[in-house]
Amino acid sequence: MLKFLKILSTQRTSWLLLILSGLLLEGCALYFQHGMDLSPCLMCIYERVALLGIVISGIIGFIFPRFILIRLFAIIVGLFSAIKGLLLALKHFDYQINPGPWNQCSVLAEFPTTIPLDKWIPYMFNPTGSCSDIVWSFLGYSMVQWIIFIFSCYIILFSLLLISQFKKIKQQRMIFNES
Template identity: 30%
Template sequence: MIFSKVPLRAWFATLSLGCFGLVAFGMQLQALLRLSPCPMCIFQRLLYLVIGVLALLGFILPAAHPVWLVLVAGSALLGAGVAAQQSWMQAFPELATECGFTDPTLLERLVDMLGMQWPSLFLATGFCTSKEWVFLGLSMANWSFFVFAGIAAYAVILLRRKWR
């Protein structure tokens, strides 16, 4: 089986490059289509970066791979939860309390702080209920949910695999 022949470090490198690539793709899409990311979008971007860094640490320090994989899986599940909430908000905008219309949540405060430090990467200017980009009938939040779920599954599969 190919899975057993690929070194653990290669799996971590692939995950890291994939996450950093997703952030780069999202930023290019944002610039090309003049999209306005919302606080939840920016938080998901931050989680992709966190997962990318954790996977990079797994590449550098593979002996601690269970720790990195548990942290990756936890971050991915958090991301899937945020993406699912945003997907719900987009599906039922009349029922959702829009980001920015109530007292700021911890997530919104974190995104605001990061947006002041690195506006090109973390500035939130959009609304969580808007679907500015749709591909194959799914919004970016919907796609993000599936990607985060895939990352969590990837981490669990790697965690359950016995490495020599």
């Protein structure tokens, strides 16, 4: 399996699928916000940024899939983003299951002054909801629980990809005889 994953990581198609999965999830988030009129909270916004980190790692891997150092960098960026996203989602879930005045998220986004995403792209990164509200569920699980599952899947994927990069693949020479 590790050999298969290493070979897969050297192909642009797999990185493109990673990019598309992240963009699809970002599109779903925007549909929930603008199509279904669900207000995103601060943690939702931060989780979107973590998901964009996964998309960026896919773009890096897509551009240079054959260069091991750049591929490793892309995998590490993706793994870091997935772990950060999972930690944010777990904290968000804590806000939902233990609501109270002492356990709330901030109302304002705290992006660095050099990258104020909430000012640059407010339709995507401006929080307007409350972190403790459960506004949507599917199959009995809240949106945050689904996000925990999604980031966990990304962590498993990137961890296996990282481990697979150290797998040696034997080069076989094919000799074709024409008779």
